[in-house]
Amino acid sequence: MEVYLRLNPDGIEVDADQTITEADADLYKDNSITFHSNTGIGALHSQGKETFKFDKIFAPTTSQNEISSYLVPSIVRDLYSGINSSIITFGSKHTGKTYTLYGQQGLYTGVVPRLFTKLFQHKDTCDKNHAVSFKIAALNVLNNDTINDIFNIGHTLSLQKDNVHGGYWAKNANWLYCHTLQELMSLLIQISNVTQGHTILKLEMIQTYISSNTIIKSTLTIVDLENNEPADNKLYDKFITMIRDVTKRTDLKSTLNKLIWDSIFDNYNTRLILTCSLLPVCQGDTLKILELSKYLSKIVKYDIIRNRSWISPADKYEVLSQQTQLKSDNYQKQIDLLNDTISLLESKAHDFKKKQIETESLITDNLSLEAQWQNLINNETNNETLEIMLDKNSTLNNQQFQLSDQIEANKFVHRERNNGQRVESDFDVMNSKLLEFINKQETKVQDILNENMACKEHLDQLQKEYSINKEKIRLVENEIAPFVRKELSQHSISSYGTVASSVITEESLPSSSRNSGLFQSSTASPSSSSVTQRSPNRIRSREHSLSGFNLQILKSK
Numbered sequence: 001m002e003v004y005l006r007l008n009p010d011g012i013e014v015d016a017d018q019t020i021t022e023a024d025a026d027l028y029k030d031n032s033i034t035f036h037s038n039t040g041i042g043a044l045h046s047q048g049k050e051t052f053k054f055d056k057i058f059a060p061t062t063s064q065n066e067i068s069s070y071l072v073p074s075i076v077r078d079l080y081s082g083i084n085s086s087i088i089t090f091g092s093k094h095t096g097k098t099y100t101l102y103g104q105q106g107l108y109t110g111v112v113p114r115l116f117t118k119l120f121q122h123k124d125t126c127d128k129n130h131a132v133s134f135k136i137a138a139l140n141v142l143n144n145d146t147i148n149d150i151f152n153i154g155h156t157l158s159l160q161k162d163n164v165h166g167g168y169w170a171k172n173a174n175w176l177y178c179h180t181l182q183e184l185m186s187l188l189i190q191i192s193n194v195t196q197g198h199t200i201l202k203l204e205m206i207q208t209y210i211s212s213n214t215i216i217k218s219t220l221t222i223v224d225l226e227n228n229e230p231a232d233n234k235l236y237d238k239f240i241t242m243i244r245d246v247t248k249r250t251d252l253k254s255t256l257n258k259l260i261w262d263s264i265f266d267n268y269n270t271r272l273i274l275t276c277s278l279l280p281v282c283q284g285d286t287l288k289i290l291e292l293s294k295y296l297s298k299i300v301k302y303d304i305i306r307n308r309s310w311i312s313p314a315d316k317y318e319v320l321s322q323q324t325q326l327k328s329d330n331y332q333k334q335i336d337l338l339n340d341t342i343s344l345l346e347s348k349a350h351d352f353k354k355k356q357i358e359t360e361s362l363i364t365d366n367l368s369l370e371a372q373w374q375n376l377i378n379n380e381t382n383n384e385t386l387e388i389m390l391d392k393n394s395t396l397n398n399q400q401f402q403l404s405d406q407i408e409a410n411k412f413v414h415r416e417r418n419n420g421q422r423v424e425s426d427f428d429v430m431n432s433k434l435l436e437f438i439n440k441q442e443t444k445v446q447d448i449l450n451e452n453m454a455c456k457e458h459l460d461q462l463q464k465e466y467s468i469n470k471e472k473i474r475l476v477e478n479e480i481a482p483f484v485r486k487e488l489s490q491h492s493i494s495s496y497g498t499v500a501s502s503v504i505t506e507e508s509l510p511s512s513s514r515n516s517g518l519f520q521s522s523t524a525s526p527s528s529s530s531v532t533q534r535s536p537n538r539i540r541s542r543e544h545s546l547s548g549f550n551l552q553i554l555k556s557k
């Protein structure tokens with residue numbers, strides 16, 4: 001942090017008796033002010049002669065151009081180097097804080113508009129590879145600690161921690177992009193028209209180096225602290241308390257303190273401009289401001305640097321450029337690694353998919369086997385079928401073994417027949433021989449079957465005739481014989497056997513036996529004579545004689 005003092009020109013031209021004169025103080029010597037103990041501020045100071053040192057004292061006659069020429073170039077350089085910068089004005093009432101920052105209303109010739117102009121001028125000199133853009137947000141912090149968004153009037157904002165940039169900022173504050181200097185200037189006018197309480201303005205600068213794919217962000221924070229309160233009131237104490245709290249890292253309570261503390265201490269290159277007046281009526285306030293500077297120089301110069309909270313622009317630039325180089329070096333390596341990892345993962349995924357399909361098919365097979373097994377357990381018929389199948393299978397196996405044994409045996413026989421010489425029989429030859437053998441066997445079987453069929457037909461015929469003859473005998477015995485016996489008894493025929501056969505004619509039978517069909521095939525087969533064991537010729541002659549005999553019986557009646 002650099003601490004500057006700007007003295008207000010009020011009273012410079014008034015009567016020498018009423019102003020601090022060269023005689024009262026060694027003004028601006030080596031950027032310090034020394035008061036003599038007997039007059040003016042020196043008289044107020046209890047310890048008499050006192051010297052207050054600053055990084056720079058801007059005399060009452062310092063013009064806006066001079067102070068800007070001193071401050072602006074270093075701030076532009078910082079911002080383009082990626083270093084955050086802040087300008088804070090603090091001082092007695094109406095001593096030129098706003099005037100220093102923004103200038104006289106309507107003219108805007110203060111440090112800030114000049115700084116903005118220089119930033120845009122520098123942007124125009126950047127090459128095509130180096131793109132620069134700006135965005136701006138502006139807040140008013142009132143004495144009751146409420147925050148108003150200047151770009152969204154009427155909206156009170158709450159505070160939130162800025163985890164990206166550090167410190168605190170207003171939640172949902174409006175950020176407006178500015179593509180031209182004119183846009184930025186018109187926003188500056190808008191800000192100055194609604195200033196109320198403490199005004200905090202943030203300009204974020206984003207630089208993109210397209211070829212190296214690097215983005216550098218830097219922020220400019222401008223704080224115009226209001227001091228409407230009497231000199232002995234608390235703003236000085238509040239300010240000192242804030243600085244003390246921040247350096248001691250104790251919790252900050254006030255919204256204002258939270259909003260500005262990182263602009264002062266957290267990696268910001270801070271320019272604190274203290275303003276005061278040399279008018280006799282302001283001497284009490286001026287003394288407080290001067291003492292403040294003394295306090296600041298003590299704390300800031302030692303504590304902040306010792307805590308390494310502040311990094312010098314050169315160090316920060318070095319770190320940034322090293323990081324950028326490291327990033328680009330590692331970039332390709334990271335891509336290669338990622339590609340390797342991706343292909344490894346893909347192959348693993350492929351393997352896994354394959355295994356998964358195999359497992360699924362195994363599971364399906366198992367389920368089907370299980371179902372079959374369950375089915376077999378549940379169904380006894382199937383069990384029996386299975387047993388039969390197993391039996392058949394084992395029989396088949398036995399036969400196969402037997403066949404192979406036979407083949408082996410054949411080979412052996414074959415070798416034997418070749419006088420013990422080792423002759424390998426080709427399986428095909430063996431097979432065809434076997435087939436030939438089987439065919440022959442089959443033909444034989446077929447012949448036997450045909451013969452059997454013929455025999456069977458003959459047998460059936462014989463059986464049929466046998467049963468017809470048997471029926472005839474039954475008929476003779478049961479129905480015809482009694483009738484014949486009756487006739488014989490009536491005509492005294494002595495021999496039953498000879499007469500019985502002579503009376504068998506259709507007309508002589510009882511009506512129940514006439515259509516029985518017994519006589520239809522009586523002459524069909526020579527075998528029918530087997531019943532009486534007589535030749536066919538003899539039967540024919542007997543019939544002839546029987547019909548004459550029948551006539552005789554009827555005549556005798």
Ligand SMILES: Nc1ncnc2c1ncn2[C@@H]1O[C@H](COP(=O)(O)OP(=O)(O)OP(=O)(O)O)[C@@H](O)[C@H]1O
Nearest residue numbers: 008009092093094095096097098099100104226227
């Ligand atoms: N160095 C200067 N040269 C010429 N005029 C100045 C200078 N400083 C301040 N003034 C004038 O003094 C008046 C008060 O200045 P300014 O409003 O900037 O004070 P301030 O400290 O911001 O006041 P406040 O405490 O009310 O915020 C303005 O009219 C301004 O133009």
